[in-house]
Every structure is written in C-alpha cells, then in structure tokens.
Amino acid sequence: MSMLIQNAEFDGVETDVLIEGNRFKAIGKDITSPDAEVLDASGMAIVPTFVNAHTHASMTLLRSYADDLELHDWLTNYIWPLEEKMDEEAIYHGARLACLEMIKSGTTCFNDMYWHFHGVARAVEEMGIRATLSSVFIDFSDPAKAKEQRELTKRLFREVEQYSDRIKFALGPHAIYSVSKESIKWVKQFARENNLLIHIHISETRKEVDDCLALYGLRPVQWLDKIGFLGPNVIAAHAIHLIDSEIEILARNDVQVVHNPVANMKLASGSMPFGKMRDRGIRMALGTDGCSSNNNLDMLEEMKVAALHAKLLLRDPTALPAGDVFDMATVKGAQALGIDCGKIAEGMLADCMLVDLSNHRLAPGYNVIDDLVYSADSSCIDTVICDGKILMRNGCVAGEEEIVAEARKYKQKFQ
C-alpha cells in the first residue's frame, strides 16, 4: 500500500509526499509512483499531526458535568461519584469520542492514564490512531490493593500484545499521594526490567507538596529523587509547584515534563515554571489533560493557551514563540513517548494532516505555523493521516454520528 500526496504546501513550497506502508518514503518535487493511491492536496499545507502527551481520554464522558468549582468539592461530589459509574463499556465509548475529537482537531497520538485498559485500547485500535496507554495504579497504601494492582499491571503488560504496534504500554502510578512508597519502587523496578515509560502526576497541587513535606520532610521531586525513581523514562504531568532545586533535579535526571496550561488554569492549580524549565533545558511536551478539567482535547487551543500563558508569566511577548510551541505539540511529544512520529521526514511514521489554506482563519496566509498556533480551529483541518492511513477526509470521520450518539446516551445513564 502506498499513497502519493501531490502539490501540498510544505515549508512554503509545493511538494509531493510519498507514503509507503506506514512511513514517509519520499518528499520532493514531481515524485511518481504508478501504483500509489493519489491524493490531490492543492491549496493545502501538509504539517505533522499533534501528540497529546497527557490526558485521560475517556473523561470526555464527564465533559461539562461539573465546572467552576473548588477542587475538593469538584472531585468528591462530582467527578469521583460519576467515575464510579464508569464500566469498561462506558470507558470504551468515552475513548471513542475522545479519539474522534482528537482526529477532528489534528491529534493522532496520545499518552493516556485511566481505568479499564481494554476499553481504551479497543477504541484506539478501531479508530486508527496511536496511544501510549497506562492503567492507572492507585493503592492508597493498602497492601491488598497494592498486590491486586501489581498483578493487574503484569497481566495487562502481557495482554497488550494482542493489539497493533500503534498501541504501547506504559506504567501509570497516579501520584505520590495515591500510591505507596513500596508500589512506587515496584513500578520503577518493573519499568527497568521491561524497558517501559512511567506516566505520573507530579506536584500538580500545593496540597501534594505540603503532604509530602509532612510525611517525608522532602518535597515531591526531592523525595522521588531520593528513592531513585526519576529518570528519562519518567513522564511528569503538570509539574507546577517546584522550587529551583527541584527543577535542577528534574534536569539532572532528564525527566520529561508535560505542560497542561488549560487544566492548570481552569483548576487554578498554578503556573508551571516554564521559563526556568526552558532555561535549564528540560524536555517539555504539551497535553490537554482530561475533559473534566479542560473541557476538550484540542491541541490547537492548547498551543495558543501555552504561548499566551508563557508571555503573561514571563512578561515577555517573545516567550514561547509559535514555532517552539508547535514543536512541543508535535515532535517533542513524540520524542517523549519514544515514537518516531511528529515530523514530516523520510523514514518517519506517516502521521500528518492537510490544512485547508482557503479557510478564512488562515487568510491572508503569511505564516501557516503562526496561523495554526494563534488563529486556527478544527474547521481548518481537511485531512488526517495516521500510520499511512486516511482517518479523516473533507473533515469527515467514518462512523462519527454513531460515536456521538452512543456518548450522548451517558447523559441519561449517569444522571
């Protein structure tokens, strides 16, 4: 199977792009490939699709269920009671809705943490995108629960082999306040033995820091460093409440950080110290977090808010320019997950989108990256390709009406 994308604008120049199998084979002028399916991209720009580096996809089912509340009220009276009603079937339908929304807004890869692993995996498999999936690990220091979670993790690690290469397995210890020290260490060891990524929330709230100080006399990053947890396979979401020495620890351990500006603002969690992390060379990707704290999975919006937030925080209009935040949303997310997508280059996985340059939001058209970061919305995206296959064409995804109809049933089911 090969596909020839003709006459696409690539870095400002009309270009042909040949995909063979699931990778970019050739990029240049006047490429010929007699057997390839031809896709005319005249009037469109070809750009990489996004990598959403931290989310809880199935929380689409909680979208706009509870907003503008104090964190404790929000969690205990709204989010947790609803999550208890979610079985694997609900998780599956939520994840399908999430994949649909991601495809529509140009995302073809995400890093997830949630319950009912197979519900999410089945949705990702069917929808044709990529995901690094972790089954959230929570034991609240209960030894029986810890044992159960370890067994589940080992079982899921074996069972993930049934899925295609688009699905990767990662470990998902929720946070230091919800996972025992013993289990945190077990996760680290299991990751080492099996060469796995670890996806964890770090220092999202001030309470997490205060509790850690009270319990261990150390701040979260200091404590995680002390027990030998940190390393380049750790993907730390949020990373807000950090002092300079913790930023130094993260840099020294080459921990990968995911910035979630929309959720951090919406929950008033605080501001990730973007400038200091950037200056210290910490690797940063971008994520939307789940729909209960965002309330969408739109990386176009997340890029803009990230850029705006950095400029406000640093009082500097040159901070986090469009090109840099676009990289965070694409290639840097891919690198965090160890997947060779996020960039249009020969040999890379064929994940890309075609952006309609005749869309009003992209006119006059001085700079397509600036336009995507600061002006576009999902209506600008015409075609989405993942793993060499077309997932959206002319803005349409196969089966979308049914996916939305199934998701809408949960409004009644949950209330």
Next chain:
Amino acid sequence: MSMLIQNAEFDGVETDVLIEGNRFKAIGKDITSPDAEVLDASGMAIVPTFVNAHTHASMTLLRSYADDLELHDWLTNYIWPLEEKMDEEAIYHGARLACLEMIKSGTTCFNDMYWHFHGVARAVEEMGIRATLSSVFIDFSDPAKAKEQRELTKRLFREVEQYSDRIKFALGPHAIYSVSKESIKWVKQFARENNLLIHIHISETRKEVDDCLALYGLRPVQWLDKIGFLGPNVIAAHAIHLIDSEIEILARNDVQVVHNPVANMKLASGSMPFGKMRDRGIRMALGTDGCSSNNNLDMLEEMKVAALHAKLLLRDPTALPAGDVFDMATVKGAQALGIDCGKIAEGMLADCMLVDLSNHRLAPGYNVIDDLVYSADSSCIDTVICDGKILMRNGCVAGEEEIVAEARKYKQKFQ
C-alpha cells in the same frame, strides 16, 4: 417577513421561536404562524450570538504577519509600515474577511475602531451584521491634524445616515498619548451634543501610565476624570494598569470596560484587575482586539481564555464561571453599546445562533453553556441569524470563497 424556528432547545427545553421583522415576537411551545418561513432546529440549541466589544476588524489583513515580538519592534517595524499600505479598498476586504470570521464563530455585532470608515461600513452593510463603528481619532498634538480629524469626524457623523440601522456611529479617540488634551475635550463635547458613545484605549501599557504621570502628574484615569471626560458613554478597552483609586473612579463614573485577555496576554501587556473591577460592580464586556494581536476574532475562544485567566489571576477555580463569561460575551456587550440584542427574549432584536448538539465537542451534553465556553469551537455552530435574517446555514456563508480569495491577494500586495 417572519420566520418560525421550530423545536430548538432553549434553556434545556424544546421551544419554538417566532421572529417577525427583525425582532423576536414569541417564544414558547407549539407556536403557529402560517405565513412564516419555517426553520427546523431539531437537535440544535438556540443561544444568543456574541458581541465583540473591542476590535479593529480590518486588521485581519495583518493576521500572522508579525508575532512573538517586542511591542516597539512589532509596532514600528511591522504593523505601522503595513498599515500605511492599507487604502479604503484594503480596509473593505479586511473587514469583509472579519465579518465572515465573526459570523462563522457566532458573532453578529462588534465595536470597531479603525481608519477608512466607509470601507468598514460598506463591508458590514453587505455582510448583514451589526457594528458600532468609530473612525480612529489621532492628532499627536498637531493642531493642523486635530482640525482635519475634527472635520472628518463631523463629516462621517453625517454620512453614516446612508447606512442601515445595523450600523451605529461612535467616536474613537485612540488613546491619551495619541490625542491632544484639546481634542479629547472636543470629543467629549461632541459626544455630549450628539448622544454618542466614545471608544478609547485606556491604560493598555505601562508606558502610557508613565508618560501620563510625567506629563500631567496624574495617572491616565485620574487625569481623564479631572478633565471631565469619563462617564457611562465611555467604553474603555484593555484597562490594565490601574491602581485601586482608578478603579474607584471608573466605578463612580459608570465607565464601561472591555476585557481583552487574549491580546493582553499575547503582547504581555499585563492583566486587567478583573476581580477588583467585578467586586466594585464595574460593567465589563469582552472583546478580541484586532487580528494582529490575537490572531482571530473568535469570541468562543475569548470566553474560555477570559475564564482561565480569571481563575489563574485570582487563584480561584470558581472565578468567572461559564454563565458569567457568556453574559459578558453577549448581553453585557450589547448593553455597553446600547443595542437591545444579546438575549433571546420577546421584543429583543432577533440575533441568535443554532448550535448543533450532535457535534462531538458538545457530547454527552450536560450543559450547553459550559460546553460553549469550555469545549466548543466554530465547527459547533450551524446557523447564524442577525436582524431576523439568516447569515449562515449548515455552516455556510454566501460568497465566502470569494471573500477569502480577495483577502489572500494581500499577502502578495503587502510584501
């Protein structure tokens, strides 16, 4: 001419809405009107359209021309040189593109300040939306220029009568640093004599405050109060660098403030003291500013950023909840402009939109206002009605391809 919108979801209940002429005539169950054009709105919610309370519409032609730059570099090396190339024809094409973008994202009324008044007015007239238009008044304390600007203002005030009732005239003194004291006073007097609104930038930058202190020994709001300029007919855009006593002055004079969070963040101008203004009961509307500092005119996005910004600024997730920011973007903007739109109620001007509840971003559908503020993008909007006339149906606006094509020509013309 009458139109009957049937089976629309209104405040959660299936409702019919009858429009007669340009106003809502009846809202309720099972309305009949044999002569009315029927519009089936099954599966859609009816909500008011937005009022963009501060923009420079024709700056769409500068979209993504210059981003992520220091303010002085940005203005002097990019924005001003390009603006010098803009004649009335360019302004017209820029304003058409702006009106198209606004309609597509649910805005049917805007408050504008720019050059070449008739270029903007002609576009608004053709596109069918409402606007309060001011010809920007700048004299840089040059008496000859001041005389010319006053004559122009008087002439345009007479000439605006050629347009429909959808177009209102306002005065647009740019800012206290670009308009002489004498002209500021003249504007105030002319507004009083002719019952006009005054649209002005106030305290957008720290430099404006420092210069005012150096020149008059007073801060901008203090000085404007002293010369008797302030009042309920003053619409103050940005209003960032204010001390408590200035907030008190604005409140005492019932000045109307327009919040522009996206532009304020993008240019790193600072944060409008939203919480203090809210607590003092100052009337606040919402605006996108021009496309060179945003880079779009999307009030859906502006609402979300306003809510996120307030929560971050006040460290309070309950600050500026969805319902309140929706009101700022609709009825409060309309009230600021003295136009009885922005609300779906019998007797009000018939400006409204139909939102497609089968859009994936609005599923499962717990709360349509929360969904619009926190999740939607323009792809959720199916139909837009202004002044009783349909401007968009099934997401399509008449003539949009030509409008975009004309605007795209300026990429070559300007470079």
